[in-house]
Amino acid sequence: MATSLRRRTAGQVSGESIVIEAAWMYYHDGLNQTEIAKLLQVSRATVVNYLQEARERGYIRISLAPEVFTSHQLAQDLREKFGLQAAFVLPRGKGTEEEALMRVARGAADWLPSLLAPGDRLGVAWGRTIFEIAEAIEQTKISDVTVSQLVGSMATPYGFTAEICSAHMAQNLGAKCINLHAPAVLSDPDLAARLRDEPIIRRQLDALSHCNKALFAAGSCDPDSHIVSSGLASRADLDWYVKQGATGVLCGRFIDAEGQAIPGALDDRMIGITLDNLQGLEVGLLVSEGNTKVVPMLSAIAGGCVTHVVTSNETARLMLEAAG
Structure with missing residues (x-):
């Protein structure tokens, strides 16, 4: 399985930045949602929302060989x-x-x-x-x-x-x-x-x-x-x-x-x-x-x-x- 993240473009707000950060940690760094929540100092439910938002915005691309x-x-x-x-x-x-x-x-x-x-x-x-x-x-x-x-x-x-x-x-x-x-x-x-x-x-x-x-x-x-x-x-x-x-x-x-x-x-x-x-x-x-x-x-x-x-x-x- 291959996963890619779109780069954040100039002018995107900080809220989008944290969504991308959470997505990067989860898909590229291999951290679980609890670990990400601790690092970002948010709740696990918030991390779940960030990942969902990343998928909805098209930041995440996942494909199988x-x-x-x-x-x-x-x-x-x-x-x-x-x-x-x-x-x-x-x-x-x-x-x-x-x-x-x-x-x-x-x-x-x-x-x-x-x-x-x-x-x-x-x-x-x-x-x-x-x-x-x-x-x-x-x-x-x-x-x-x-x-x-x-x-x-x-x-x-x-x-x-x-x-x-x-x-x-x-x-x-x-x-x-x-x-x-x-x-x-x-x-x-x-x-x-x-x-x-x-x-x-x-x-x-x-x-x-x-x-x-x-x-x-x-x-x-x-x-x-x-x-x-x-x-x-x-x-x-x-x-x-x-x-x-x-x-x-x-x-x-x-x-x-x-x-x-x-x-x-x-x-x-x-x-x-x-x-x-x-x-x-x-x-x-x-x-x-x-x-x-x-x-x-x-x-x-x-x-x-x-x-x-x-x-x-x-x-x-x-x-x-x-x-x-």
């Missing part, structure tokens, strides 16, 4: 069963589905920088999981990295959009960002075709074909799935694709159990990466968690888009059971 999550048995079983380069499997815990999602997103945020190298072109999808990963990544700097938005934008009730996901990811990685300045879906296929032919959009779409790594989540085909609630597809669209054999959604594209794209009218109205550009990448990082994501995750893996997976131990077990 990736090997803890990639080398245990479940991670190895996933890697061997599905031919992955690596799997990062976290304990789900006893919390809510929301807490499980946040835990998996934080794990992906801790692991992703180690999967990147100078010169990489990282494609970033969108959705709640991707947004939380982008927000959780500690600021770092990897030279000559470019982040590209994989799916066009749309108005949603979630408080974030696709361009926010890619922009925040780029900001935290110290990378260049190429946003896709177009809607994810239009009502008219001819209009979508003309928009794809616009020089600025054509250049942005061309950049997607040069991505060597990508980050995405798997979407379900349930009635309350993200692809419907986001407005990317209607319930009628969903029903039609399910009848054609759809088992999941990847970057807005419906896929079958073999991970192959299901052609349909929606494709002609979409602006974003196509599945052929997600296949065979150096890194295809799939981050998903939950019972409803098992089949979509297996479908994405079968389609050759996935080299790395981040999930919970519960979901990993369900994936192995489903695969037989």
Whole structure:
């Protein structure tokens, strides 16, 4: 486990200084709360409050070595069963589905920088999981990295959009960002075709074909799935694709159990990466968690888009059971 403390900046008040002092003694000097209380001449309860405040203010950064999550048995079983380069499997815990999602997103945020190298072109999808990963990544700097938005934008009730996901990811990685300045879906296929032919959009779409790594989540085909609630597809669209054999959604594209794209009218109205550009990448990082994501995750893996997976131990077990 690694722990770091942010340095106190000029102008911070003395109250913040004692919080940092308490945090340093606890995390770096290895003193217990009673010993710190004695040295600072405060109560033990006050020291507890100082440490809590340090965490809330972001002064404390604690991380576990990736090997803890990639080398245990479940991670190895996933890697061997599905031919992955690596799997990062976290304990789900006893919390809510929301807490499980946040835990998996934080794990992906801790692991992703180690999967990147100078010169990489990282494609970033969108959705709640991707947004939380982008927000959780500690600021770092990897030279000559470019982040590209994989799916066009749309108005949603979630408080974030696709361009926010890619922009925040780029900001935290110290990378260049190429946003896709177009809607994810239009009502008219001819209009979508003309928009794809616009020089600025054509250049942005061309950049997607040069991505060597990508980050995405798997979407379900349930009635309350993200692809419907986001407005990317209607319930009628969903029903039609399910009848054609759809088992999941990847970057807005419906896929079958073999991970192959299901052609349909929606494709002609979409602006974003196509599945052929997600296949065979150096890194295809799939981050998903939950019972409803098992089949979509297996479908994405079968389609050759996935080299790395981040999930919970519960979901990993369900994936192995489903695969037989």
